[in-house]
Amino acid sequence: MRYCRFRFENEVLYGKVEDRGGEPWIVDLAHAPEEDLEFRVRHPKAVPTILDFEPIALSSAELLAPVTPSKIICVGRNYRDHAKELGNEVPAEPLLFFKPPSSLLGHKGTVVMPPQSERVDFEGELALVIGKRATKLASDADWKSYIRGYTIANDVTARDLQKKDGQWTRAKGFDTFCPVGPVVSDEVDSERGLTVETRQNGELKQQGSTLDFIFSIPELLSYITAAITLEPGDLLLTGTPAGVGPVKAGDKVEVSIAGLGVLSNTFAAAR
Numbered sequence: 628m629r630y631c632r633f634r635f636e637n638e639v640l641y642g643k644v645e646d647r648g649g650e651p652w653i654v655d656l657a658h659a660p661e662e663d664l665e666f667r668v669r670h671p672k673a674v675p676t677i678l679d680f681e682p683i684a685l686s687s688a689e690l691l692a693p694v695t696p697s698k699i700i701c702v703g704r705n706y707r708d709h710a711k712e713l714g715n716e717v718p719a720e721p722l723l724f725f726k727p728p729s730s731l732l733g734h735k736g737t738v739v740m741p742p743q744s745e746r747v748d749f750e751g752e753l754a755l756v757i758g759k760r761a762t763k764l765a766s767d768a769d770w771k772s773y774i775r776g777y778t779i780a781n782d783v784t785a786r787d788l789q790k791k792d793g794q795w796t797r798a799k800g801f802d803t804f805c806p807v808g809p810v811v812s813d814e815v816d817s818e819r820g821l822t823v824e825t826r827q828n829g830e831l832k833q834q835g836s837t838l839d840f841i842f843s844i845p846e847l848l849s850y851i852t853a854a855i856t857l858e859p860g861d862l863l864l865t866g867t868p869a870g871v872g873p874v875k876a877g878d879k880v881e882v883s884i885a886g887l888g889v890l891s892n893t894f895a896a897a898r
């Protein structure tokens with residue numbers, strides 16, 4: 628199933644997404660996931676009764692980030708060619724960092740380029756959404772049963788601050804630096820290889836297959852959960868292929884993965 632999170636009249640709702648005539652549509656309301664506590668407080672039932680809801684094209688809906696994670700864990704340098712392009716060694720173990728949930732942004736949202744940075748980069752990535760609590764997963768665990776679905780993310784990075792600060796918290800964590808969406812889907816198969824493509828103003832900048840990961844998804848899950856319990860709704864960004872580059876105000880960056888759609892965001896200078 629594919630689902631999205633969207634604003635409808637004055638409500639935030641979840642919608643079931645299906646193709647109609649080759650285009651994705653929100654065909655019905657969907658269950659809110661258990662971790663969206665704000666939703667559960669407003670709506671005692673997981674699917675509220677909205678009497679006047681009619682199907683709408685996904686492209687005309689006001690989409691929000693389809694996740695409300697307790698944490699966003701990211702993997703750095705998980706493609707050899709990207710590690711090399713920034714002059715880094717291929718890591719012997721996964722390199723992990725966090726982005727805060729306050730950095731989340733939806734499809735078509737505007738990424739605000741902060742005045743503290745003179746170089747903001749895009750990083751197109753496949754992201755996983757955790758479906759059930761995962762602690763100390765063995766490397767041969769049934770890892771797929773812990774994954775609710777897949778989505779697309781842009782790990783926006785203030786490259787100059789990443790170098791200057793040493794710690795990556797600020798460089799990776801500005802408000803709006805984690806666009807995610809447009810949908811969460813369990814209809815794609817990461818093991819068969821998903822191609823991540825990033826376009827900047829229509830020009831192809833990144834193209835990488837998840838088959839080229841240095842660390843596979845089960846290896847990442849085992850490594851992460853040996854240290855950190857993952858909760859339902861948590862988001863895991865799996866790293867970016869080669870071709871990252873700086874944006875300027877007014878740029879449109881689109882990250883696409885077949886089956887998951889296109890995550891499109893524009894960049895603007897802070898006012």
Ligand code: MG
Nearest residue numbers: 750782866867
């Ligand atoms: Mg990244």
